[in-house]
Amino acid sequence: MRIILIGPPGAGKGTQSQHLAQSLGISHISTGEVLRQEVAANTTLGQSAQRFISHGRLVPDEIIFEIIEHRLNQPDCTGGFLLDGFPRTLDQAKQLHIFLEKHGLQLDGAIELQVESAELLRRLSARKRADDQLEIIHERIATYHRVTEPMLDYYLGMNYLQTINGMGTMDTVFERLCAAVNSLPKRRSSSVAYAK
Numbered sequence: 252m253r254i255i256l257i258g259p260p261g262a263g264k265g266t267q268s269q270h271l272a273q274s275l276g277i278s279h280i281s282t283g284e285v286l287r288q289e290v291a292a293n294t295t296l297g298q299s300a301q302r303f304i305s306h307g308r309l310v311p312d313e314i315i316f317e318i319i320e321h322r323l324n325q326p327d328c329t330g331g332f333l334l335d336g337f338p339r340t341l342d343q344a345k346q347l348h349i350f351l352e353k354h355g356l357q358l359d360g361a362i363e364l365q366v367e368s369a370e371l372l373r374r375l376s377a378r379k380r381a382d383d384q385l386e387i388i389h390e391r392i393a394t395y396h397r398v399t400e401p402m403l404d405y406y407l408g409m410n411y412l413q414t415i416n417g418m419g420t421m422d423t424v425f426e427r428l429c430a431a432v433n434s435l436p437k438r439r440s441s442s443v444a445y446a447k
């Protein structure tokens with residue numbers, strides 16, 4: 252399966268994605284995680300990305316797509332993948348679509364996790380990540396509403412979008428997530444392997 256998980260910072264995408272990818276036997280790809288590794292390793296890419304991450308802004312699409320294209324071409328992705336934190340802009344969504352089409356593939360669905368703002372703030376304030384300081388949290392949430400939410404219409408228009416309630420315990424949300432995955436319309440993808 253090829254699924255994307257969309258939601259504001261603090262919606263639980265990371266935890267739920269890991270869990271879901273494992274239960275579906277597909278690769279979990281988090282662009283935020285890849286970026287944090289690049290930052291920690293102090294690579295050129297990490298240095299460029301850090302300037303945006305530390306202000307709660309989105310890293311430019313070109314950098315993100317380079318990461319994603321490289322990652323999706325790895326052999327472990329041929330069996331399917333769960334994208335966590337990508338796409339986050341309409342352009343990224345369109346680029347992903349072009350990439351998949353080029354390889355005769357399509358998404359199975361896009362799942363949106365909805366969580367109330369007060370709960371997002373509560374969850375993010377309890378974490379210890381460098382970009383989880385209050386000012387940066389506000390910027391990241393605002394960026395989500397301004398830039399990422401409009402992308403939802405793109406997936407809605409293609410009948411890919413399922414929205415679920417992300418409030419509640421991890422187990423409750425996971426049950427809803429599994430139900431949403433099971434109710435995704437069955438789509439046909441060509442069997443062409445896309446690595447090379």
Ligand code: AMP
Nearest residue numbers: 282283303304308309310315336337339
């Ligand atoms: P996350 O771990 O998904 O919350 O991502 C942490 C930070 O990495 C975000 O606040 C952005 O600065 C950056 N980032 C992650 N994914 C993307 C993406 N698809 N597009 C742009 N920036 C991203």
